[in-house]
Amino acid sequence: MQELKSTVQKTFAIIEHFTSERPEWGVTELAQEMGANKSTVYRFMADLSKLGVLYKHPITEKYSLGLKLFELGGRVNLKSAFIDKTHPELVEVSKSITETVHLAVLKNNQVFYVDKVESPQGLKLSSQIGSYNPAYATALGKVLLAYLPNGNKEQVLDFIFSKRNITSLTNNTITSSKNIKKELSKVKAQGYAIDKEELELGLICVAVPIFNLNNEVVASLSASGPANRFEESKVSNYVATLKKGAHAIQQKIGYFKP
Amino acid sequence: MQELKSTVQKTFAIIEHFTSERPEWGVTELAQEMGANKSTVYRFMADLSKLGVLYKHPITEKYSLGLKLFELGGRVNLKSAFIDKTHPELVEVSKSITETVHLAVLKNNQVFYVDKVESPQGLKLSSQIGSYNPAYATALGKVLLAYLPNGNKEQVLDFIFSKRNITSLTNNTITSSKNIKKELSKVKAQGYAIDKEELELGLICVAVPIFNLNNEVVASLSASGPANRFEESKVSNYVATLKKGAHAIQQKIGYFKP
DNA sequence: TAGAGCTGTTTCATATAATAAAACAGCGTT
């Protein structure tokens, strides 16, 4: 934990450990997990409990996320102009395509999921609003990379493809710098990207760019679903629907820059 | 701000200033509001923005609450966060009224059932902890909507009442935006809501608000039962009992205010 | 066009709060 400089960062490093997979932590085990001192973590958790950010179960004495975060989260949801403006369009696209639809931006050189509408066909994807995925293994990421401004494109791509950042997620993942550059040219030429089980086996994804008023790509819109539902013949229809949605979103968010 | 000892408390003191009434702050004005140093507040806000807890508008440079809080809010397990503190009170109220008692919050613009105590008279309601019902057709929902902060009230109501979201569940369901607004004014004026077979034929429900320390409504408490047991004369007694219960719950979920 | 008056941001010596080892306390189990 000593590598985190500010207390604000430490605070949220602790909070972030409470995930849906691991919603409960004791003081000692969380300190161990974080490689931090027990009494330090204790003080943070005690403070956060006093504020209602964490909730301490009166019997088990385990901590979990508290009502304060629910309340604050609710304030964001209702106020956020971004999601308020894009969500209805995502709903439209999802209805039309009947698959899960994502809106993502590039953040820290990764795909950052901003909004999501689940498929009415009820296939659960592991993606979550606010989470990240590698850019090189997703259709969303390919679009965001393909349209990077020429000024720093090479730089960003070289950084992403420095060996330590790349892991092969499936047999189809593109792991070489040369091949991804070829792929990105193709994406830019055809105006959309496709991910054929490169992130996860059985999962296919199609994505299109969302432009701002300066013709820069600020976000990407995608449809994802099981491979058996994404026949070649359907893709062009999906792309057309996604582009219509992307266009509608562009009209609404002329100002947004991530 | 110097009276706040720990940095964790300072962090959330800053975050708490972003309310629905005042969702945007600049560095200088927030520092003034808090009686704190400008550069101190700046560092906090810069750190929080890096984490996505705050969002800095690229043009106005004003800060607002960010996606990270939205994400964290979604992770909170309401059942475990509420139920330990509220359940005993629900039992009390249910004993006194001898009808089924519910505790609910507004989530995704719908009524979300957090806790429930069944009537000792053994009428089974279809409601379940963790399930949803439309806000406009329940007493719980009317309370939660009536006390929405003025900042985004209109927006939320308009969203809920865009035609495709409304279905008439019984002959009594209020389905027009105009009528629900009238109804909500009434609810706020009298301090409680009543649902006369608007969700389900034969089912009547009375609900009161639960406030937090900022006088914002965070939840709603209700009693429900068959229409023939809810005579006009009893309702005022039910409301009184519910309010007593709501008050007791408020005492328990009132957190330390930074 | 010069300058006043706002912003947000950076710097740096100083003060203060965060840290971590150790001891403590409470609870079950052996």
Place this chain on the structure above:
DNA sequence: AACGCTGTTTTATTATATGAAACAGCTCTA
């Protein structure tokens, strides 16, 4: 009764937060 596991408190030490001042960038306005 002694062990091993919790969460909690204490303490001297160290590292971090602080805030005054200066800077930078912008929009008015005279």
